[in-house]
Structures are given as C-alpha cells and as structure tokens.
Amino acid sequence: MSYDLDPSPCHRTSALWWDISSCRDLIVSGVWVKLVCAGCNSEIGHGRFLSCMGSVWHPECFQCHACNLPIADYEFSMSGNYPYHKACYKELYHPKCDVCKQFVSVILTDSLIPTNMSGLIEYRAHPFWLQKYCPSHEHDGTPRCCSCERMELLVLLVFLTMFTFQSRETTYVSLDDGRKLCLECLDSAIMDNSECQPLFLDIQEFYEGLNMKVTQQIPLLLVERQALNEAMEGEKNGHHHLPETRGLCLSEEQTVSTILRRPRIGAGNRATDMVLEPYRLTRVCEVTAILILYGLPRLLTGSILAHEMMHAWLRLNGDCWPFAYQLQLFC
Ligand SMILES: [Zn+2]
Ligand SMILES: [Zn+2]
Ligand SMILES: [Zn+2]
Ligand SMILES: [Zn+2]
Ligand SMILES: [Zn+2]
Incomplete structure (x- = not known):
C-alpha cells in the first residue's frame, strides 16, 4: 500500500522586520493607526515588528506552536492556523520510517530525498500493522516476514569508537526455502x-x-x-x-x-x-x-x-x- 502526503506547506513571513519609526503609512490623514500584536494583544509601539498570517506581531510574539520559541526565519510552516518552525513541523508531521527510523525518503537519481517527483512525501504502509516505511525497503533486501508481512527493523549500533551506524539486528529466522519468519510468527x-x-x-x-x-x-x-x-x-x-x-x-x-x-x-x-x-x-x-x-x-x-x-x-x-x-x- 502506498501513500502520498503533502510535504509541509511552506509559508513566508512578509515584511519581516518593519520598523515603526520609519513607517509613515501608519499615520493616515494625520491619525496614528494603532497596531496591536496578535500574539500578546498589546500595542506594537515603537520598534521592529513583523506582519504575516494577516496580523502584525512583536518578533518575540510570533512563536512556533510546537516549541514556543520565536520564529525568526523567513519561511515557516503552518498547520491548523498555527505557525511552526519548518524543522519543528517536519519533526511532528513528516512520517518516520518504522524500518530505518529516518524521515521517509525516496531514492531519486541515486540520492535519498524526502519527496517524490511530484513533490509529495511518499511512503508505504501495511494495512493491518500500520507499519510505515520508505518505498525503497521493498527492493533493498529488507527481510519481510512471510507470514505477517512485517519488515525487519534496523537498529542503531553505537560503538565506543564513536562510530555510529545502522545494522540489521538479525531477529528474523531464515527458512531453508528462502522465506523469512519474524520471531512472533516463529513462536x-x-x-x-x-x-x-x-x-x-x-x-x-x-x-x-x-x-x-x-x-x-x-x-x-x-x-x-x-x-x-x-x-x-x-x-x-x-x-x-x-x-x-x-x-x-x-x-x-x-x-x-x-x-x-x-x-x-x-x-x-x-x-x-x-x-x-x-x-x-x-x-x-x-x-x-x-x-x-x-x-x-x-x-x-x-x-x-x-x-x-x-x-x-x-x-x-x-x-x-x-x-x-x-x-x-x-x-
Ligand atoms: Zn506581542
Ligand atoms: Zn519550533
Ligand atoms: Zn526507511
Ligand atoms: Zn481454494
Ligand atoms: Zn511475522
């Protein structure tokens, strides 16, 4: 089973770092237009502010919905009307592969990239176990249980030499005829x-x-x-x-x-x-x-x-x- 997901939608903060002292438009027909921060509901006053999502914000009030830290990047992600750091959004919403524990990726011209040709995140999911995995594991020799169809998981091995690499923990049993069996099915x-x-x-x-x-x-x-x-x-x-x-x-x-x-x-x-x-x-x-x-x-x-x-x-x-x-x- 294959799924395509939209990658994190990318939004841009516009007019980042406006400075009220230099902004004459705020005085309309001689009347000072009060700017209220959508984050703290208080007046912007003098100094820098930014405008995005149809509102204006103190720089420190435009915060990521995941980590609550200010978003100072030009680009950010949005979900359900909340802004996120792009990295925080990815951590939350980009599916992780259950087999290799990385963000799911597809192989395109010999390199791993997070989205497929149409710019969508593509992954496979087992309909019963809901195991999500990179499409590549279907062809890269990742053992799959011949009974329950679950893929064998990779484990991260950390050695004292500080080298870290992934290795397959051989938990699946190889039968004489080439089939693999997970330990639960073997039981x-x-x-x-x-x-x-x-x-x-x-x-x-x-x-x-x-x-x-x-x-x-x-x-x-x-x-x-x-x-x-x-x-x-x-x-x-x-x-x-x-x-x-x-x-x-x-x-x-x-x-x-x-x-x-x-x-x-x-x-x-x-x-x-x-x-x-x-x-x-x-x-x-x-x-x-x-x-x-x-x-x-x-x-x-x-x-x-x-x-x-x-x-x-x-x-x-x-x-x-x-x-x-x-x-x-x-x-
Ligand atoms: Zn504020
Ligand atoms: Zn964040
Ligand atoms: Zn994977
Ligand atoms: Zn029959
Ligand atoms: Zn099994």
Whole structure:
C-alpha cells in the first residue's frame, strides 16, 4: 500500500522586520493607526515588528506552536492556523520510517530525498500493522516476514569508537526455502508433520459438525516451498491459489518430500538440520494427500488446512453434489 502526503506547506513571513519609526503609512490623514500584536494583544509601539498570517506581531510574539520559541526565519510552516518552525513541523508531521527510523525518503537519481517527483512525501504502509516505511525497503533486501508481512527493523549500533551506524539486528529466522519468519510468527509456527496432526483433528471435528466429514484417510503432509511447487506441477487438474500457494489438495500419485522433523534454529538465525522423507502417495480415492507449507503460524496453517480440506470434501463428494467441482474453481 502506498501513500502520498503533502510535504509541509511552506509559508513566508512578509515584511519581516518593519520598523515603526520609519513607517509613515501608519499615520493616515494625520491619525496614528494603532497596531496591536496578535500574539500578546498589546500595542506594537515603537520598534521592529513583523506582519504575516494577516496580523502584525512583536518578533518575540510570533512563536512556533510546537516549541514556543520565536520564529525568526523567513519561511515557516503552518498547520491548523498555527505557525511552526519548518524543522519543528517536519519533526511532528513528516512520517518516520518504522524500518530505518529516518524521515521517509525516496531514492531519486541515486540520492535519498524526502519527496517524490511530484513533490509529495511518499511512503508505504501495511494495512493491518500500520507499519510505515520508505518505498525503497521493498527492493533493498529488507527481510519481510512471510507470514505477517512485517519488515525487519534496523537498529542503531553505537560503538565506543564513536562510530555510529545502522545494522540489521538479525531477529528474523531464515527458512531453508528462502522465506523469512519474524520471531512472533516463529513462536507458534507449525514446523513438521507431527505438530500439524492435532490441528488436523480439530478441523476434522469442525467439519464433522457441519456434516462435511471426510471419512477417507487422507495423509496430511507438511512440505517446503520447493516440494509444494513440484507437487503442483505434477497435478493434471491443478487448482492453486495465486500469488503464493500455501496449500494443495492432490489427486495424483506422486512422491512428495515431506518434513519428518522440524529444523532447529542455528547460527545466524538460520533454520538447519531439518529431516526430510520421501512419501509415496497411493490413490485410494479422489484425493491422495493434502500438502501444507511448513513454518507458518498455527492460525494461518489452520486456515490453509481448513481451506484444503474443504477442497478435499468437495472433490470426494462431487458425485452426489453436481456443482461441487465447479464451486472449487472459484476459490
Ligand atoms: Zn506581542
Ligand atoms: Zn519550533
Ligand atoms: Zn526507511
Ligand atoms: Zn511475522
Ligand atoms: Zn481454494
């Protein structure tokens, strides 16, 4: 999701540093026109003043709404009829990137600038987490959790040598198939066949309550992304979900590489030592197996599994429900 925001609108103080002693216009037809400061409501009197926002001000009374210090700059920002130092306005309103902690910026001709070609502040925001980030992080290799889609955050490292630089705190776990997983998602991730079975039973029970029990013994196998893609290609009448397939309901006899034992998290937060096992599927009914992508949180795994079990039921009960097969094509 992308957002464009107006950058801080820039206003100018006009006639900065008028000096009443030199200003004859204030005496109109021989009558002294009283100037009242919009800040303190007292007469400007003699000396310098400035005029902006349709009023006149003592220099010390024209104050920033954020820091309450006088604005002596020629340019200032405004929001809701209040003046701000440009820097104070930026601090308040220019979105900060949740990933690199800087003001969001876009890359234009190799340099980072705060606004895009149309002069607008551009940033991306995740619709659920509301994580805001620079558009560049989508292409600069910033790890993103394959489940919740949150970006890994950069942390500021300050060394005793007084050098400060940003480094990525490797909190995300790298799975064998290239996916990244944040620690929260890892916490409840279903990583091997045995961990998935209780979930399988729960969902079977749920469907039984709906009178959609699958009575056949269908193997439920947890697989890596590679194995899932290979199995998908081995299907004649494949039905899969775009953009990424996370579960499959198989009908062909194939050999599938399945996860017998979960990986452990080794050095550099890499998942290693996973035990795989080839599993030969035999066709005893219309459905030979349900495959689920490993490493996803329990809730997500459950929803994928429930979806694939619905496909299995529709496929197995296609004879008694003529629209069952067509129905599957829509989901
Ligand atoms: Zn004043
Ligand atoms: Zn200020
Ligand atoms: Zn950033
Ligand atoms: Zn996550
Ligand atoms: Zn589907």
